[in-house]
């Protein structure tokens with residue numbers, strides 16, 4: 001999620017290959033056992049659900065092999081697992097499947113909550129044209145890693161090797177930038193799932209192996225689908241994660257509706273651009289800046305916000321953005337102009353099917369959002 005810990009994600013990437021050797025819980029090995037989960041206030045459960053949905057039914061399974069209950073959703077093939085830590089490197093324990101009735105109440109509660117949001121994220125992508133076909137893991141992390149600002153990996157979320165790592169949140173909940181459980185927020189979990197999607201489909205995995213503009217595109221795609229999937233629809237990425245937030249403080253990681261107004265208590269001096277010209281100027285003036293991925297991502301995600309403001313539905317926009325992932329020809333060297341081209345091709349394809357007779361007018365209406373943030377075609 002954040003550039004600082006992206007490096008840890010890259011390290012994790014090298015040692016998590018064991019996931020591919022894990023056996024999947026197959027349909028014959030499990031019995032579906034729907035369970036009602038009562039949403040909790042505060043750390044684990046987003047209070048929005050409690051007031052709007054009441055109890056939540058989470059499907060999970062009982063294994064016929066060892067008669068243990070697992071946090072696992074059949075059909076989607078998503079499992080919750082725990083983590084281990086060695087010298088500040090967090091790994092998933094793929095064969096230590098998190099048990100619903102495990103001895104650690106905190107971990108099992110977080111597992112239910114994280115799995116619920118992973119189901120939501122997975123289903124949102126699926127119903128809008130992209131199904132994640134690999135086994136998906138949710139690794140609930142309660143280990144602290146060294147960080148200048150706090151508990152490190154415990155306050156972060158990241159993605160690697162079919163796994164979404166979700167930190168349990170701050171140990172000191174009174175500090176200003178304290179976070180809750182990272183799996184409690186639909187937008188955070190969807191953001192991380194999108195990193196797995198763009199990694200798998202375009203090879204956008206490691207910041208160090210792609211162009212600067214590609215790093216910004218990586219974060220933008222994750223933020224855009226995160227906000228389209230988020231029931232709170234505030235276009236403020238991560239707003240619900242900060243425990244000491246309030247309307248007056250207006251904390252979030254990125255304010256996509258108004259990037260320059262972002263109030264990120266975790267990184268108060270960071271910069272978020274609104275136009276491509278602002279981004280290129282910023283890169284030229286501050287070449288050693290540490291987080292161009294976040295600074296540039298808001299140019300693209302703000303264009304998506306402007307499209308939404310034109311009145312197009314979340315589903316239509318999600319279908320086009322997801323389809324555009326298959327249109328890149330530049331891979332790990334993709335720039336903002338390539339994004340415009342990919343989006344255009346996807347918009348023609350999607351809207352010609354659902355947009356009706358005047359779909360070409362709709363395509364150009366959407367493309368005007370790219371004009372507004374200063375991204376034009378190469379030709």
Ligand SMILES: [Zn+2]
Pocket residue numbers: 001002191195218219222
């Ligand atoms: Zn990210």
